[in-house]
Amino acid sequence: MLYLLAGHTLALDDALCNGCERCLEVCPHAVFAMVDRKAVVAARERCMECGACRMNCARGAIAVESGVGCAAAVLNEMRGKGATCGCDASCSS
Amino acid sequence: MGCCCSGENRIVIESRPLRKEPTTLATRLHWRDVLGGWAARWGVGRMRFRVEPGLYRVGVPDRSAPVLVTANYKLTVDALRRELDGVNAWLLVLDTKGINVWCAAGKGTFGTSELVRSIEAARLHDIVDHRHLILPQLGAVGIEAHKVKQTSGFLVHYGPVLARDLKTYLASGRQATPAMRRVPFTWRDRLVLAPVELVGALKPALAVVLVLALLHLAIDHRLSLAIVRDAIPFLVAFVTGGLLVPVLLPFLPFQSFALKGLVAGLVPAMTTVALSPVAGFEAAGTILISVGITSYMAMMFTGSTTFTTYAGARLEVRRAVPLILVAVAAGTLLRMWAVVA
Numbered sequence: 001m002l003y004l005l006a007g008h009t010l011a012l013d014d015a016l017c018n019g020c021e022r023c024l025e026v027c028p029h030a031v032f033a034m035v036d037r038k039a040v041v042a043a044r045e046r047c048m049e050c051g052a053c054r055m056n057c058a059r060g061a062i063a064v065e066s067g068v069g070c071a072a073a074v075l076n077e078m079r080g081k082g083a084t085c086g087c088d089a090s091c092s093s
Numbered sequence: 094m095g096c097c098c099s100g101e102n103r104i105v106i107e108s109r110p111l112r113k114e115p116t117t118l119a120t121r122l123h124w125r126d127v128l129g130g131w132a133a134r135w136g137v138g139r140m141r142f143r144v145e146p147g148l149y150r151v152g153v154p155d156r157s158a159p160v161l162v163t164a165n166y167k168l169t170v171d172a173l174r175r176e177l178d179g180v181n182a183w184l185l186v187l188d189t190k191g192i193n194v195w196c197a198a199g200k201g202t203f204g205t206s207e208l209v210r211s212i213e214a215a216r217l218h219d220i221v222d223h224r225h226l227i228l229p230q231l232g233a234v235g236i237e238a239h240k241v242k243q244t245s246g247f248l249v250h251y252g253p254v255l256a257r258d259l260k261t262y263l264a265s266g267r268q269a270t271p272a273m274r275r276v277p278f279t280w281r282d283r284l285v286l287a288p289v290e291l292v293g294a295l296k297p298a299l300a301v302v303l304v305l306a307l308l309h310l311a312i313d314h315r316l317s318l319a320i321v322r323d324a325i326p327f328l329v330a331f332v333t334g335g336l337l338v339p340v341l342l343p344f345l346p347f348q349s350f351a352l353k354g355l356v357a358g359l360v361p362a363m364t365t366v367a368l369s370p371v372a373g374f375e376a377a378g379t380i381l382i383s384v385g386i387t388s389y390m391a392m393m394f395t396g397s398t399t400f401t402t403y404a405g406a407r408l409e410v411r412r413a414v415p416l417i418l419v420a421v422a423a424g425t426l427l428r429m430w431a432v433v434a
Binding site for chain 1: 231234392
């Protein structure tokens with residue numbers, strides 16, 4: 001299933017990539033693939049911008065504006081309550 | 094433990110606090126665990142449904158046994174341990190305030206600092222000879238593996254997304270297949286999320302019924318079952334939004350959840366209104382409000398899914414919320430007009 005603005009801010013700096021494959025290890029939607037022993041963005045349309053790749057790239061080769069895709073959190077943020085999903089009270093996850 | 098200030102000459106012997114032995118967790122769930130899990134899915138006792146953070150055992154782990162890291166939401170711990178029958182491992186349960194791994198990682202509570210703190214608190218360096226940790230893949234959103242290595246000396250390996258693949262992962266020497274690294278969102282996964290959406294709709298639904306009751310009182314000067322009959326389109330709208338939209342998600346058009354809700358809400362709204370005695374402006378108003386309800390509920394489901402972006406959710410909220418508010422306001426005016434005219 002695809003969603004709005006998927007992978008829009010995802011950027012991978014090929015020069016910094018050392019081929020450690022951490023981004024492939026952590027991505028929940030197989031956005032990355034290895035080509036010539038370096039990572040490339042292979043499926044940008046599936047990227048939910050969770051940020052796991054950026055967090056685990058020791059070289060800082062990945063940039064992405066990450067956040068949680070939760071409309072409730074966005075609403076809370078707009079009302080000045082911080083971007084909380086309300087996970088604490090009403091989530092069953 | 095401080096000194097004794099009784100004024101007498103006493104030698105106070107400070108005893109070493111007993112190091113708590115890690116509890117062994119069963120790998121079979123008790124009916125109480127299953128019941129508690131069900132209740133949590135309905136939002137009952139949800140915040141109490143947690144486990145004390147710390148180090149635990151499954152089976153009989155020795156100094157070379159793997160260390161599996163997880164969150165202290167009980168549903169998570171239960172989902173993990175029931176897949177570990179026959180496995181000998183240490184379980185390091187992080188304090189994520191009773192939130193599951195992925196949500197907690199997004200918030201930062203399943204994070205680098207909490208992991209490092211837990212390793213220290215559990216004195217993991219004394220418990221195992223190796224320096225490897227196995228984390229659930231979805232925890233990666235909150236963890237910087239290289240920083241964990243730098244600070245604690247432990248190397249993070251991201252295991253499969255689903256606990257049920259752990260045994261295979263461990264047996265194969267920490268090899269994950271591509272399938273193990275994809276997060277699924279099947280109709281079953283979506284269905285279990287519906288109860289909490291529906292429970293969340295109870296208060297607004299009650300508010301709608303109350304408003305209708307007040308209107309009936311004002312006009313007919315009495316309460317009757319006609320209130321329930323009038324509430325049906327709205328109640329159906331809530332159920333469509335909270336149950337049908339999640340289940341039918343991939344079959345609903347548009348990427349926007351608010352639009353998916355609009356489409357899903359149209360037929361039930363028009364059907365319930367057609368089957369009811371209302372007509373004209375009142376019917377139109379009811380349809381507008383009902384579709385607004387379903388659209389809003391569908392948009393709220395974004396937070397429970399596995400693929401929505403923050404940027405997309407923000408776009409939806411900015412575009413859809415004003416339109417939904419206008420639709421509900423217009424619908425309310427039309428209904429009032431029908432009564433007054």
